[in-house]
Each structure stands twice: as C-alpha cells, then as structure tokens.
Amino acid sequence: MDFGPYLMLASLEGAVTAAVLALMAAGLSLVFGVMRVVNVAHGEFYMLGAVLAWVVASMAGGGAAGFVLALAVAPLVVGAVAAAADVTVLKHLDYDPERTIVATIGLLYILQQLTLMGYGPEARPVEPPFNARIALPWVEWGQGGPQLYWPWGLSITSYKLFVIGAAAAVLAGLWALMTHTRIGLMMRATQLDGEMAQAFGIPVERVYALVFGLGAALAALAGVLIVPIQQAHYLMGGDALLLSFIVVIIGGLGSLAGTVIAAILIGMSDGIISVFFSPTLAKIIATLLVAFVLVFRPEGLMGKRAR
Amino acid sequence: MTETKTPSAGPADPSRRSAIATLAGAAAATSLPLWARYTHAQTAAPIRIGFQMHATGIGSAYGRWYDRTTQAAARLINEAGGINGRPVEIITEDDGTDPKRGAEVVEKFATQHNCDVGYGTLFSHVVMGSAPRAGELQLPYFVVSEGHHVASGKLNRWTVQPGITDVKSQVMAMAPFVAETLGKKVTMIFPDYAFGHDHRDFFTEAMAANGGEVIAKLAIPPTETSFTKYFPKIPRETEVIYHVMVGPAVLTFVKEMGEFFGPSRPAIFGFIDSLEAVDLASPGLEFLEGTYFWEGMARYAQPDQTEFDRHYRAAIGIDQNGASTRDPKDVSTYAHMFGCWETLYVIKAGMEAAGYAGPADRQKLIEAVEAMTEWPLSNEHPQGAKLFNGKTHQVFGPQYISKLEGGRLNVVQTTPIEAGFYPDEVDYTTRSF
Numbered sequence: 001m002d003f004g005p006y007l008m009l010a011s012l013e014g015a016v017t018a019a020v021l022a023l024m025a026a027g028l029s030l031v032f033g034v035m036r037v038v039n040v041a042h043g044e045f046y047m048l049g050a051v052l053a054w055v056v057a058s059m060a061g062g063g064a065a066g067f068v069l070a071l072a073v074a075p076l077v078v079g080a081v082a083a084a085a086d087v088t089v090l091k092h093l094d095y096d097p098e099r100t101i102v103a104t105i106g107l108l109y110i111l112q113q114l115t116l117m118g119y120g121p122e123a124r125p126v127e128p129p130f131n132a133r134i135a136l137p138w139v140e141w142g143q144g145g146p147q148l149y150w151p152w153g154l155s156i157t158s159y160k161l162f163v164i165g166a167a168a169a170v171l172a173g174l175w176a177l178m179t180h181t182r183i184g185l186m187m188r189a190t191q192l193d194g195e196m197a198q199a200f201g202i203p204v205e206r207v208y209a210l211v212f213g214l215g216a217a218l219a220a221l222a223g224v225l226i227v228p229i230q231q232a233h234y235l236m237g238g239d240a241l242l243l244s245f246i247v248v249i250i251g252g253l254g255s256l257a258g259t260v261i262a263a264i265l266i267g268m269s270d271g272i273i274s275v276f277f278s279p280t281l282a283k284i285i286a287t288l289l290v291a292f293v294l295v296f297r298p299e300g301l302m303g304k305r306a307r
Numbered sequence: 308m309t310e311t312k313t314p315s316a317g318p319a320d321p322s323r324r325s326a327i328a329t330l331a332g333a334a335a336a337t338s339l340p341l342w343a344r345y346t347h348a349q350t351a352a353p354i355r356i357g358f359q360m361h362a363t364g365i366g367s368a369y370g371r372w373y374d375r376t377t378q379a380a381a382r383l384i385n386e387a388g389g390i391n392g393r394p395v396e397i398i399t400e401d402d403g404t405d406p407k408r409g410a411e412v413v414e415k416f417a418t419q420h421n422c423d424v425g426y427g428t429l430f431s432h433v434v435m436g437s438a439p440r441a442g443e444l445q446l447p448y449f450v451v452s453e454g455h456h457v458a459s460g461k462l463n464r465w466t467v468q469p470g471i472t473d474v475k476s477q478v479m480a481m482a483p484f485v486a487e488t489l490g491k492k493v494t495m496i497f498p499d500y501a502f503g504h505d506h507r508d509f510f511t512e513a514m515a516a517n518g519g520e521v522i523a524k525l526a527i528p529p530t531e532t533s534f535t536k537y538f539p540k541i542p543r544e545t546e547v548i549y550h551v552m553v554g555p556a557v558l559t560f561v562k563e564m565g566e567f568f569g570p571s572r573p574a575i576f577g578f579i580d581s582l583e584a585v586d587l588a589s590p591g592l593e594f595l596e597g598t599y600f601w602e603g604m605a606r607y608a609q610p611d612q613t614e615f616d617r618h619y620r621a622a623i624g625i626d627q628n629g630a631s632t633r634d635p636k637d638v639s640t641y642a643h644m645f646g647c648w649e650t651l652y653v654i655k656a657g658m659e660a661a662g663y664a665g666p667a668d669r670q671k672l673i674e675a676v677e678a679m680t681e682w683p684l685s686n687e688h689p690q691g692a693k694l695f696n697g698k699t700h701q702v703f704g705p706q707y708i709s710k711l712e713g714g715r716l717n718v719v720q721t722t723p724i725e726a727g728f729y730p731d732e733v734d735y736t737t738r739s740f
Binding site for chain 1: 363364365367368370371530531533535538539541556557558562566567568571584585589591
C-alpha cells in the first residue's frame, strides 16, 4: 500500500482508539479531580461494561435491539455498583489517598475474579447494530489532474465511525453537564474545596458517590462501545487502565479538555507509530512522554497548578 | 490423618474383640466396594498426579477444558481399577498461565503435595519456566504443550511430551497441502513470541522444501487488540494467508481481516489455535467460510467418526459440535485437549511397565516411558495411532486439515504420521538424571 492511504488507514484506526480512550480517561480524571481518589479499579469497570453488554445483548436475543439495550443498561448497572462501592468502602476510609489506592486494588481483583467465576474465561463477541464496510477513496495525481481511486484495503466500517461520533457526543454532553448544570456546579465546588462546599450546604458525600458512579459509567460506556469491535474478556481492563493513566497524566488530572487532547495524541501516535515503526516503540514513546510531562510540567498539559 | 490409640488396659475378652474386628472388616468390605479394587496392591494410597492448570490468566479457556478432560480420564482409569491397583488422585494447582508461578506450582507438587508426577502444562512460556525446576526436583513432568521445546533438546530428561505432536511436526505436515492446493506465495501472521516464532521458522523451511515461498512475515505483539493497521503490510501478490494467533483478541483479528479484504481475499489457512473455545457461528466469523484450518482432532464429529472418538466425547460430555452437552455455547478446545487424555494413559502404561510403587521409582518411570514406541488408535488414544520417540521425548501423530463449510469444520485431509518426521535434535536418554 502507498504511503498516503496507509497513513490514512493508520490514522482512522488511531482515531477509534483515541475515542474509546478519551471516554475512559475522562471518567478516571473526573474521579481524581473531584474526589482525589486514584481509582485503580477503573479498568475493571470498563471490563464490566463490556461483559454486561454481552450479557444484556444475549438475553435480549442479540441484534441491534440487544446492543441498544446494553448501551443503556450496562453503564447504569456499573455506575450503581461503583456508587455502592464508594458508599460501603471508600467513604469509610475517609478518602485517604493511600488507603483508597489499596482499596481499589482490592476492588480490581474482586471484580476480575467474580467475572472469571461467573462469566468464564472466554472472549465473547457482541454483534454490532450495523457494520457496513466502507471503502475509502484516495486522490492521485495522474495525467490530467487529480483523480480519485480506491486503494486495496483502505476501508473503515460504519460502526467504527459511530464509535468516534458517539464518544465525541458523550464527551460534549459531559462538558455541558460540568459547566452548565447545577449538579456540575456542585461537582466543581466540591473539586475546588470540599469542606467549604459542605459548609455551603452541598451534600458532599452524595456528590462523591455520584461522581464515582459517573466515572465508572463512562468507563462502562467505553466498554460497551468497544465490545462489538473487540470482545468482552475478563482481563481486558489491564491495558486499558494503563493507557488511561498515561492519558490522564499527560492531559492533566481533573481537566476534561486536557484528557481529550492527550487521548487523541496517544491514540493517534499509537496507531501511526506502531504501523510505521514498531508497537514497542509506540509504548516507549508514550511512557517517555509521561516522564517528560512529569518532569517539566507536572500538572499536565491543561492541568492547573496545585494551590 | 487420624491416629489409632492403643487402649492402655489389656483386652478383657480377646476373642470377643477379634470377633468384632472381623465383623467390622466385613462391614467395611461390603459397604465400601471401592476399596476392594485396590486390595491387591501393596499400598492402597492413591497415586498423586499434580495437574498444573491454567485456571486463570490468558490460558484459562484452555485450562478449563484441560481440567474437564483430565477429570474424565482419571475417573475412567479409577473405574477400571486405577494404576497398579491404586486409585489415581488429581491434585490441581492454578499457575495463572505465568512462568514464575508455574515453577512454584511444580515445587509445591514435589515438596508439599508429595505428587508422584507433574502434568498438564500447555502454554510454552510456562513450560519453559517450570521444566527446569521439575528437573532439579527430579519430578517426572508430562507436558501437553505442542511446543517444540521438548524435542529441541532445550529441556531435561524429566520432561516428556507423550500426548500431543509438536509444532514443528504439525507445520511440516501442513506445508505440502498449502503449497499444492492453496498457493505458493504465503504471508504469515503470527504472535511475536516463542510459539509464533516456531511457526515462522519451521513453516518457512517447510514451504521452501515444498516449492513454495513465504513472502512476508507479520509478527504481532501478543497484547495487541486491534489489527487493521498491520494488514496493509500484506503484499498484494500474496496467494495464501497463514494465520496462527492466540489469546482473547483472535476474534477481533479475524473480523478485522475480513473488513480489510472485503470481497477480494486470498486463500486463507489457519491454525485452529486462533479459534479454540470459540463458537464458529460467532458474528464476524462468516468471513472465514471456505477457509482451511489445521486441527489436532476434529471438533465436529465426522461421518467416519471412530468408536473411540464417540467414547471420548461421551466421557467428557461433549456433543457432536465439540461443545459441552450441557451448554452448546460452551465450546471446547477440542484440537488440543485430547493430549491430556492420552498423556494420562501414557502415565498409566508407564507406571505399569515400571512396576511403579512410589517416588523412589520415578527414574524407572521415565525409563519405561522412553522405552515405549507406539500406541494404536484406541480408547486410550482416540486422536489417532501414535509413534513415540524415546530419545527426543516427543510423540508423533496424524494431523487433520479441515475446511469451514456452512459454519462447521469438515475434515478434507488427514496427514500420515510420517509427514511430520524430522531428524532427531537431541538424545535425552544419554543425559543423566
């Protein structure tokens, strides 16, 4: 394949990765921003979303209806599980940074092993609601000016385009929620100063439970979106968690815009570098980027300096 | 362990006491008929087989079916009177599909569980991590891994693979079919670690020997989850794609390959390893219709199904489509797990030939297995007749080539055992214990 079409293919693949990553990392960043909790179990909420998508879709008999139902149900269930975990576990640790890390590590193993026991070790697919293969054209300068042609293998599926669109829509909705609604205002107030917010009558505990649930629901939504492309598997949370942490550190903890920028950066570079050089190099560069950010701009690209 | 206490006072009425003892013995003999089978053995203590199971980690789909096969075979062996008149007990330990943990499990078998042998490892990196420890502990270690590492001479005299043919032999048997039927110019797609490298090296050699050529080799990192970006590296003149992927992302791999090629695809030959424990009716797999697979043993019952295959399926609880009889969506790892079954029967035959009585006879057991040469197609060896090479500790059996038609795999060719022969690379019998 020529360089141009190849680059386009790699970018499109990178964009799908970036979209899912942005959703997941936004959840992680939200939880850290508001609650100052490093949620190590975040990857398992993503996995749980994918697994529940399979459960719901197969109970509904598959097809487009099953997927749509899963899209609605799985994030709600996962969000409820996470909110319950917040009320029963994290609250009793007083959101102490070190102890919550250990607690979420425990949560990670509990969720993972329960899934293995109940759902099993197989990777199971969910049927996409639509999945037309779209061959893409490329411009070539032949005799008599530019002309379109269809290179071999240059294509994307309609579902992958939908994933990119859906992620963008959800992120826009999240941004609107944070900036234009009363509940968003409460979250931002809690983020700025929890004690002061409480003094002004904001039910901080409930906001915490809501935020933890919302963060997990975003991860679960990413899981539901990815499951028709990949498959639901009980170990899928591990790599996703690692990438989300990279994204969140580069973008700046607690900053939605930074998270999106970093997700695009990491997703695209992963797609492109691993195609033209090697996948290992892509990982090396991502990790190196984290190191540079931590050294030269510890608050991240868009993060605010701690006061 | 319960200890019998001796009464401090002497027996008041010896004849009555012995009468009661006799009665109790008779009661035990009638109420527990299982005991009776083992009474001719010197000891009725069970033979303990340590089963190293991939219960968690990336190998867990295989682990589950290796376990079911193992339990079924052990049950049948016990029902038929055990080994040397002693019952068989399977001691299962999870190794997490992890080499380091694997070595610890082997150590546990030898020192903690007092196992007679270790058995059952599949993933090659776990075998590589565990076998040296088994050698140090002088524990006979029967692997069911299909890796070439046993026959390559990298391991030790205590490690044997008597249940499943190794990768080198498998690919040598496949190359003539690929070159003659599918095409001469092959692009290989394989995971970038030992198992994939075995395929790469041996298949490239074997294709050259059959007048074909491997024109591109795509090594894919084992943790990769999206594949479309690799496919443009497939040269346009490719006539055959040879794929062997493992791990949870294989369905994605197949799906994305279908989306990449669209309507115009080359011939495709794959190892069923890519789709073990996967329902071939899964969405996205329609693309593979009409492509060919290597199978270690035919997942779907064939028209010429042997009575041995029928017996084997019934014992484990597998239906005609290779899925669990209880849940048709629970698909087995049919092309590999027969190795567990056959290995257990080889352990049984070896222990009987060696007159195995306890851990002191471990060396005799290895020597007895090394002396074996062939096993006929039978209930003990339902996959096919086997030839065993005692020098390389490796078994050789027939291989199957199947075509995916109408969502099921139909065997189109069975390769003879000789097609997978290669010169010995090691003689373990000359090594010390």
